[in-house]
Structure formats: C-alpha cells, structure tokens
Amino acid sequence: MKVIEENGNVFLQEVQDFNIGQTLECGQCFHFKKIAEGEYGISAYGRLLRVRQDSENPQSVILMDTTMEEYRNIWEDYFDFKRDYGAIKKALLAKDSELKDAIDTMWGVHILNQDFFETLLSFILSQNKQIPHIKKIVEDISREYGCFLGKIGNEEFYSFPDVNTLKEVTEEDFRKLKAGFRAPYLCDAVKKIYDGRIEKEIFEGMNSEETMKELMKIKGVGEKVASCVMLFSLGKRDAFPVDVWIKRIMEYLYFHEDTDKETIRRKAFGMFGEYGGYAQQYLFYYGKVHNLGK
Secondary structure (H helix, E strand, O other): OEEEEEOOEEEEEOOOOOOHHHHHHOOOOOOEEEEEOOEEEEEEOOEEEEEEEOOOOOOOEEEEOOOHHHHHHHHHHHOOOOOOHHHHHHHHHHHOHHHHHHHHHOOOOOOOOOOHHHHHHHHHHOOOOOHHHHHHHHHHHHHHHOOEEEEEOOEEEEOOOOHHHHOOOOHHHHHHOOOHHHHHHHHHHHHHHHOOOOOHHHHHHOOHHHHHHHHOOOOOOOHHHHHHHHHHHOOOOOOOOOOHHHHHHHHHHHHOOOOOHHHHHHHHHHHHHHHHHHHHHHHHHHHHHOOOOO
C-alpha cells in the first residue's frame, strides 16, 4: 500500500481487503456518521476524520484534513492497515470452507483498534439496544460532556469524554441521556477505571480467559460485552462474542438446532483459534445482511 500526503489530505493507494462501509457498519463501533455513499465522519481518540472510498476505485482511500504524522500515530493502527487480511482469509478458509460466502460477501471488514474506555462504555450501553439507539446515546454523551471537534457539512462531531470528566456524572445524569438500566453499570465502570482497579495496561500480559474474568468484575459486563471489548480495543483477536445474531448464524451453519452459547463459543475456539474474532465479524455482518437463522 502506498501512502501520500498532499494538500492537507492523506491518500492511500493500492489498498487491499478494505471497505470503509463494511468496516464501520458491522456493529463494532458507534461513533461515526455516514456523510454520503462511501464517505464517513469518524470521532476517535479525540480526533475528527473524514474518510472517503470511491466505489469505482476501492483501492483508493482518502483521509481528509489530516497529516502523515497523525496517520502514522492514530489512523494506521485504528484501521488496522498494517495487518495482512488476505492471509487471514486464507487461514480461515483452510480451517473451514463454510466461511467462503461470508468472506466473499464481507471481503472488506477490518477489525478496528479502538479506545478502551470508549469501547467499554459503548458496549455496556449496547445491551438490549439496536445500533441506531447505541449511536444516539454515544453521540449524546459526547455532545453533553465531550469537546467539539468540528463539522462536516451540517453534522457536528464531539469527542467521547475521558474518565476524569465522567467521574462526576451520576446515574441520574446517564438516565437523562437514555442509558436506562445501564446507568449504574456505566458509573461502576467509570469508578473502577478512575480508581485504577481496571487499567488497559494490565490486560497486555493476560490471555483472553484471564482478561474476560477481570472485565466481568465490572457491574453489567457479561461474557458478550467483555468479548467485544477484548476484540475491539484490547487486541484479543481470538475473542468470539456470541450475541443473539451470532447464536442464530452458528446454529444455522453448524448445529442445525438450538444450542447454548458456551457450546457455540467452544466450537468457534476449536475451529478458528487465534482467528476467532475475524471469523465472528465476517459471520455477524453476513448473517444480518442475509437474515440467516431468522
């Protein structure tokens, strides 16, 4: 892949195995807005990025109003551009040919490397919520407590607030922003991170099982939320979150009957191993698009 900085933009050329729409719309992040077809505004790591990918030339991606330094420091890792997704797809197909249709359809999904604090709170909010509702609450929390980052057209963007800001926010404050029963879970997560009982750095030396147990010490964090946080912000790429959709999809493809989540998780780990998170993303979006098992 070639990377060029020119006129305040960063141009990526000869991009392989990446589609901005598939990557953002697959349910792994919530802090973005679609500006036009193939064009999005993204708030991440206290920065605003406008990104465009031409459908007629998908190997060209433009990151607007940014610099090469910011690209190297933030966006290259955020979009996981240094990873060989072609090799990952081959490895997954060697493990299970049932994935071929999912991979062919969702060929451009990358797993984002997101901010741990924002990802944790976002997936706590995700419980029993549809993606548009989650995005709205994340946006409202950011608008209320974050910093204004700028506008793209008529759309305003705000940063997600840090732990020092949210430590003063009460359960009632969160409920006013439609967090509902998740409000005390958010407060507990903020308190544990502010107090240092939960720190991103402690997970670096842990395996996925140990990480999950530690994350589940936070109120309201079960295996599904912990798995999502592990996969999307802690680099635990063997994590395989099992929600209602993944349960249906796995039952449809592999079990052909009602199956408990733990059995599904063990099956996925046995089949996909270190590539479990990638398999989950291909299956999740593909299954939702095609209503598998519905």
